[in-house]
Amino acid sequence: MYVSILSRIGIGLQITPFYYIALLCKFQVYISNVSISLVIWFVIGSCWDRYLATSRNSGIRRMSSIRGTRRTILIITFCISLAYAEIFYCFEGNMIMAAAPCSPKNALCSIIDSTLLFFIQFLTPSLLVFYFGINIYLNIRQLEHQRQIVSSFTSQTTQTKKKRRTDRILLRIVIIQVVSLLMCSLPVFAFRLYITLTLAITKSSVRLSIENLIFNATLMTYYFEKVCSFYIYAITSRHFRRTLWRLIARIRPVNNIAPEN
Template sequence: MSFVNVTIDELNDASSKTILILSLFSIIPGGIGLIFNILVFSRPSMCREPCAAYFFWSTCFSLIYVLILQPVRVLAVSFNIDQANYNLGICKIEFFVFYITRSASSWFIVIACIDRFLHSSANAHFRQMSSLKIAKIVILITSIVIILLHSHMLVYYEISYSSDQFGNIIPACFGRKGIYRTFIGFWNLALYSFCPSILMLFFGLLTLKNLHQHRLVIPVNFETNRQVRRTDTQLLRMLIAQVLVIFICTLPISIIQLYSSFTLNVVKNTLRLAQENLAARIASELTYFAHSSTFYLYTLTGTIFRKELSKIIRQYCRFNHNRLNGIHDETHRMSVLQKSQKTQTHTNHP
């Protein structure tokens, strides 16, 4: 076996194992964290905040993306179990839902940034736009718009034949060759990576400016305003951390998709295919961490988040403690009752 063949086999083996290991780290800790996110953002003290509502729905879409779609992709990549390559209906629906969930998750974070900007504005009209009633309407409209913006995938995604990392010609679910495949590369770069990140950064900086102006106007020793500013700052820190992670984790896959589109008609040997396959799969796996790491980012950067999380844990521990005490008391009562019945039986029948 030649050196090139050995290198190709090593790259292919590394690709499958790397994806499997990274996926386990993303699915298990990430899934647990996302469930905690939902519990925290459902708390009465949190659900009154429109920003928390956007966090909540972002988490819901991330949960679908990480716990349902990621295992499907792991089976396809690591174990070659992928019905989307053989069934046109599954091909269209799987990738349609795949792109919708991750895009919606990112755009709800963008809207959360806009909400923080409005909430911190000195303009009373802008502040009124940061309300739970408006948040519910925006969430519904955003969900519908994102579905419509991705509806072209139901038409132009198809099963085509291409070379895999081993150089074999196999069926695969991709966008239609030609202009559309180039378009989808730019589309994903703009809609999922570039535009959300830029907008998050832009409105984050505007919010920081608003908060700075408030500090100059509002007395520092005014406790109520200080508490409000503290909450706003904590939510903003959570947003900024999420912005950085989304940008870092989503940019590589968008660049690789553009590269694949521009080199679609280039003849590639098996070594180059194996190298590109490894890079594409690692970049694709990074996108999952943009969604599965939110709980840990919020825990590290948000004091308000940690407080609500600690309340949930204390309530759970208290519930278990009361339950165990109840079981112990019930067992004790049953034991006393049985002893009483035995004593009564011995008295009646000497």
């Protein structure tokens, strides 16, 4: 993601090797797509781990472990790195008639790249985050119902209010994550579909400039969603804010004032 942003800053400063040198173009697109996809799928992996940890089945809960997490990270990294290997064949620099100089070299490559982006970064992540989020929510409700201890009416009322508040926060986080992913990703894929459908059309320089502007604007919107998970948790979860403040307090150096002799 930062590679793509730096390359666009370089364009504003008339430094454009990532767009016009084929090898740099391929590496820039590959690193950008792989890193963004890893961010998305690591979030899905964390949702999967939370789903395992909150299951009522003890056998499923045992699947949530450090070893399993490392294995999941390795599998995700390998699969995504392999899936985007097509970039080294499909992308070329100095594509004058494209929306961006570093683009797929023909219609077939554009279709392959758009299809991969649609399934790896848009449709599948949205469905999986929603599925795991709802199941985590249901698992937590069932576990809390099982652990509920008969007590006085006052303590029951307080416990019920806390449980409902926690349920609302968890459900709110899931909904905001899915909606933000859909809203920020849809413009990019709509524009990629438009580019794929209009590859055979001869375009004027003005139209190409407008398309390049729209392309960069949709990418900035797309990148924004990838960094907003932190702010979603900070805004909606009091437990996350407390944990964050404890982490900051632990990192912050403590100045001890020694008494003078």
